[in-house]
């Protein structure tokens with residue numbers, strides 16, 4: 348699905364949450380609020396509520412993406428998965444105000460959706476005084492399915508806004524905090540280190556509370572129960588990983604930015620002619636080096652394609668006898684390539700995006716190098732902060 352030029356990807360893990368929400372609402376909450384509803388009414392309302400919930404998560408992520416676009420940060424895809432949504436950013440925003448607006452607009456969108464839902468649910472109803480639990484129960488019972496749905500959706504969106512505003516990087520609140528620290532220190536790396544340390548602290552707090560709940564403790568604001576505790580610990584573990592990864596990603600980006608591909612490409616590599624028999628390619632080239640992909644060049648050394656080990660593995664040894672490189676190579680048209688002056692970071696993104704392991708580096712149509720993931724990792728290992736030697 349595409350909205351405003353952004354790919355929307357629905358991860359299979361979303362099904363788990365969908366099932367949990369629908370059963371939670373259809374089996375427990377709605378029958379509790381409306382003992383007189385038929386089972387069909389409860390289930391249908393639950394399904395509609397879950398679908399609208401995902402739509403509001405999508406609206407939250409789209410707001411990040413659109414404000415990002417206005418600020419020059421292109422977002423190619425949004426993934427909806429078990430913890431909600433995630434907008435994939437290709438580059439960090441270049442200035443802190445852009446980061447601030449991009450981060451804060453998501454929770455604001457959820458908050459506005461939440462308030463609008465609650466106001467619509469309430470409009471036209473007689474003034475109501477909250478006297479005791481029984482009167483609340485009576486009021487809830489009067490609500491029709493549409494108002495019931497809006498009441499739940501409104502609450503959930505407000506909870507979503509509040510949770511995302513917790514200053515734990517990489518949650519939105521943590522990004523807001525990082526933008527402010529960035530503005531104050533003019534040092535993105537230090538701001539990210541502090542914000543992700545706080546994010547990890549918050550994550551460990553969730554893990555600790557979760558474990559305490561599993562062991563039978565009751566935690567203020569969070570409640571009690573084994574299942575709730577497990578969820579909390581799981582969310583904490585996920586957040587901890589995300590905080591660590593975001594910081595490492597920033598270090599990688601900083602190390603690779605403005606490094607031309609020509610500095611880290613492999614320059615000792617072999618090329619093969621298109622008429623080479625596949626058997627010779629296997630026995631004489633693939634087996635004799637650790638190169639897994641060979642640029643295919645014609646008589647003038649111009650690149651006409653790329654032949655990869657992955658493609659050869661699919662062909663049986665008997666079949667190989669009749670084939671040449673030309674029959675199995677990926678043709679140059681449509682092939683992912685790099686140029687010597689390209690940014691290494693862009694090439695790393697290209698490898699990830701196309702899910703490939705290497706690209707040939709072309710200069711005027713001739714192969715002057717190869718860049719593999721391993722070469723980029725080697726460069727990072729040689730140019731990153733020194734690693735303490737074991738022992």
Ligand SMILES: [Zn+2]
Pocket residue numbers: 407408411453454511519
């Ligand atoms: Zn957000």
